[in-house]
Amino acid sequence: MSDREIKNVFVQGAISAEFIARSIVKHQSKNQIGAHNIFLGQVRADVVDEKTxxxxxxxxxxxxxxxKFHEIREAAFEKFDLTCMHIYHSLGLVKAGEICLFVFVSSPRRKTIFEALEFVVEEIKAKVPVFGKEIFEDSTHQWKVNT
Amino acid sequence: MELKIKYFGLLAEVTGCEEESIFFSGNSISELLETLYTSYSGLKDKDFQVAQNMELVSPEDKITNTNIVLLPPFAGG
Structure with missing residues (x-):
């Protein structure tokens, strides 16, 4: 068993480019890391029945x-040789073009991080109970479903 | 027993509430769903999963917790 605690992954509103940049800077003192990989989920301006x-x-x-985020994290550390890993997901309103998911994995070697990042993102999409109300320009809405 | 039922997303729109307490005398998740369908016929044709103790459960599973959560399709990321 791991002694890592369950952390709060959620942040209110969009994840800023500055926040992501600061995360990268924080890792520059961890000299055993040789490769980072970052996934940024961005809100897409889908068009449905001519509404954006x-x-x-x-x-x-x-x-x-x-x-669930914690279990995915534990599984990723079990499966891959990761030095560290961070996940942030938005709650509340995120506008089209803004970032709603930030996953950051780091390892001594590059091959690990490509596989690890895909694993983590796909697990998040499938297993974490997050719901998205897509709001159109005319203020009507529909509920997003991951495909 | 008294159960606390939570509804998220689209399901809360169907039921008109995010949370409610109901008195329930059955045993299984499927029996509970039948009861909920009686109150909210709109739930029947919706795609959703049920969680108990923060894990997904099947209709045939027994109710072991007084908190039951109905989850619409996931949309994280």
Missing amino acids: VKAIEYTAYQEMANR
Whole structure:
């Protein structure tokens, strides 16, 4: 068993480029790392029946979601030789073009991080109870479903 | 027993509430769903999963917790 605690992955609103940049800077003192890989999920301005998505409002069953994020994290550390890993997901309103998911994996070697990042992102999409209300420009909405 | 039922996303729109307490005398998740369908017929044709103790459960599973959560399709990322 790992002694890592269940962390809160959620942040209110969009994840800023500055926040992501600061995360990269924080890792520059970890000299055993040789490769980072970053996934940024961005809200897409989908067009449905001639209406364009202007934002997604995220909600989550937060307690279960944080537990699932933790399990995915533990599985990734078990499966891959990772030095560290960070996940942040938005709650609330995120406009089209803004970032709603930030996954950051680091390892001594590059091959590991390509596989690890894909594993983590796909697991998040499939297993974490996060819900997205796609809001159109005319203020109507539909509910997003991961495909 | 008294159960606390939570609804997320689209399901909360169908039921008109995010949370409610109901008195329930059955045993399984499927029996509970039948009860909920009686109150909210709109739930029947919706795609959703049920969580208990923060894990997904099947209709045939027994109810072991007084908190039951109905989850619409996931849309993280």
